[in-house]
Amino acid sequence: MNLTRFRKAATALCATAALALTGMMGVATAHADDTTPVIGHSSALMGNGDGSYSLTVSVSSTDMDTAQQQTESDVVVLMDVSGSMTTTDMKVAKNAVNGLANQLLNDENDTVRMSIVRFSSEAKTLEFSNGSEWTHSPALVAQALNTLTSRGNTNWDGALQNASALVQGDSARKSYVVLMSDGYPNTINSCYPAVANCTDTSWSEPNAVPKAIEAANTMPNTQIYAVSTRTSASESMKELVDGINAKAPKYPAQIMYGTDQQSLNNAFDTIADAIRKRFTDVTVDTQLTEYVDPVVEADADAASAATLNKAATDAGATVQYNADTRSYSMAFPAGYELVPGEIYSMTLKFTPNAKAQEHAKETNGAVAPATASATYKLTTATNGQLTVSDPQTTPITVADMTLTVDDEQDEPADEPTDEPTDQPADEPTEDTKDEAAVDTKPADETKPQAPANNAEAPLANTGSDTVTMLIAMGIALAAGLGTLGVSALRRRH
Numbered sequence: 001m002n003l004t005r006f007r008k009a010a011t012a013l014c015a016t017a018a019l020a021l022t023g024m025m026g027v028a029t030a031h032a033d034d035t036t037p038v039i040g041h042s043s044a045l046m047g048n049g050d051g052s053y054s055l056t057v058s059v060s061s062t063d064m065d066t067a068q069q070q071t072e073s074d075v076v077v078l079m080d081v082s083g084s085m086t087t088t089d090m091k092v093a094k095n096a097v098n099g100l101a102n103q104l105l106n107d108e109n110d111t112v113r114m115s116i117v118r119f120s121s122e123a124k125t126l127e128f129s130n131g132s133e134w135t136h137s138p139a140l141v142a143q144a145l146n147t148l149t150s151r152g153n154t155n156w157d158g159a160l161q162n163a164s165a166l167v168q169g170d171s172a173r174k175s176y177v178v179l180m181s182d183g184y185p186n187t188i189n190s191c192y193p194a195v196a197n198c199t200d201t202s203w204s205e206p207n208a209v210p211k212a213i214e215a216a217n218t219m220p221n222t223q224i225y226a227v228s229t230r231t232s233a234s235e236s237m238k239e240l241v242d243g244i245n246a247k248a249p250k251y252p253a254q255i256m257y258g259t260d261q262q263s264l265n266n267a268f269d270t271i272a273d274a275i276r277k278r279f280t281d282v283t284v285d286t287q288l289t290e291y292v293d294p295v296v297e298a299d300a301d302a303a304s305a306a307t308l309n310k311a312a313t314d315a316g317a318t319v320q321y322n323a324d325t326r327s328y329s330m331a332f333p334a335g336y337e338l339v340p341g342e343i344y345s346m347t348l349k350f351t352p353n354a355k356a357q358e359h360a361k362e363t364n365g366a367v368a369p370a371t372a373s374a375t376y377k378l379t380t381a382t383n384g385q386l387t388v389s390d391p392q393t394t395p396i397t398v399a400d401m402t403l404t405v406d407d408e409q410d411e412p413a414d415e416p417t418d419e420p421t422d423q424p425a426d427e428p429t430e431d432t433k434d435e436a437a438v439d440t441k442p443a444d445e446t447k448p449q450a451p452a453n454n455a456e457a458p459l460a461n462t463g464s465d466t467v468t469m470l471i472a473m474g475i476a477l478a479a480g481l482g483t484l485g486v487s488a489l490r491r492r493h
Contacts, residue, residue: 038394039279039338041374045399051351052295057286057330057372057396058345061279061338072173073112073275074134075104076166078159080181080229082120085150089182093229094145096264100178101141103272110136112275115166116144119159120152121187125166133166156185156208156240160215167222175222176275178268180258181237182230185212209236213243216253223251223274227267229258278379279338281391284330286348286372286398291356294328295349303328305349312344319346337379352403360403367403372396 040060047053077097081090097116104112113134116126125133126147128140135141159179167175185208205211216224224244228237237255244253256271258264286306288294294305303321306328315336320329330346338344348370356367373396378389 039282039374039376041394041396043372043396043398045369045401047401048349052349053292053351053369053401054347054349055286055370055372055398056345056347057284057398058343059279059282059284059338059374059376060343072110073104074167074173074175075100075112075114075275076117076163076175076177077114078117078119078123078156078163078177078179078181079145079148080120080154080183081118081148081150081152082154082181082183083151084154084183087150089229090148090150092261092264093180094148095261096180096258096268097145098138098142099265100268100272101138103269104275105136105138105141107137107139110134112136114141116141117159117162117166118148119155119162120150121155122152123155123158123162123189125162153187154181154183154185154208155187155189156181156212157188157215160212160219161189163222164215164218167219175219176271177216177219177222177224178227178271179224179240180227180229181233182228183233184236185209188212209239209243212240216240216244217247217249220247220249221251222249224249224253225256225267225271226253227256227258227264229264231259280336280377280379280388281334282332282336282338282344282374282376284344284346284372284374284396285327286329286346286370287325287327288348288350288370289368291352291359291367292350292369292401293353295351306330307347309343309345309347311339311342312346315339315342315344317344352401356401356403357405360405365403365405366400368398368400370398372398 042058044056044058045053046056077100079093079097085093101114105114106112113136115133115135117123118126126144127133128135128137128144130137130140156179160177163177167177185205187205188208188211224241226237226241228234234257241253241255256267258267294302296302296305301321302323303319306319306321308317308319308330312330312332315338316333317330320331321327322329328346328348330344332338332344350369352367352369360367373393375391375393377391379387
């Protein structure tokens, strides 16, 4: 093993390890304007063990459910007004809710509507001045919030039961529940007003969180956000979210933190952004490079090289193939909106061709198999008004293949070696007797010969510094990759 081979092997191993450590996943690419929502996307390249590769390209959305092609949303805010909420706490919470209302609601339509449940020892759904428990007016939300004061205990169970009653009314609308609290729940619905029904009459109810989980699980199709406004609430909030998600709801519950005005506003901005985003008219394109050929069974259509996962198939997506551009597309029906929580994937199988092998010699084995992108329309609701964007395209990063390169032709024809030889020296001819002396010593006593011009010295004959460097490189590779095996160099006797 000479120095050139060692370096090339190390380079290839590093490239392979880097690919593995990144999970062979594409990196989400944002638009120039970072405030513009970008469709969720990823890619994964895997070797199949038979010389072929499989590339899976995926898109997803966690923003809007459109099982019935509806775009309307219901937002229920559960607001803690227990005695532990100070005047400052109440002001911060009201400001955050008003900010959410201003982002989502509009007096002119009810694309998004809001309801508010205030809770302390008991829970009560507020009635707005329009006589309804729902409003699409930011002004009516602000008016209702101004009536709230803090008192009593903390009853998550009652708040979530009220929310469940509200969102069950219209299944065609996507529902969101935002639970905002500053502490551990210490009572449940059955504790109020009859204290005798409580497990602990000191109002420190041990079943408070389990009861809240039970109430939340009556809303399996609702996106629930648990917002902790004080560090003392964090542990119980996490327990609540974990308990909800243990039942595998359609939309996993999420926990957020907002212990001051800025962080609480940020949490509510994130919620508003999730409610407003909808991805429609999606197409995912994968264009093969000249270095790979699709794997197509005999007598099968070229499109058969690509397959869709269940989510994409159920959505009505189809595979389309363009022979001119060598592109495979996962195309969704016009108007279809990606369902939050679903991952839609297309897997394409191909093999490297002769061009790939030639190209790999110039790139230490790295060969790009394809390029990918997702094209879609973004529907947003700002101040209650829906806006559909022009088609947008987001690139999806695809990892390179790492091919094994045969570099024998790069080695010198007569590579010197430090191994002894059993072959006797050539006998001198009559013409050369006077020009060169014949070394008649046995082969194992012959001094090592200097390497020919442009030929590298064998590994065992390199200087001690070089050997040390190579050993250090080997140790570093083994420690970093965990998979580098070191072959023992054996001498023939």
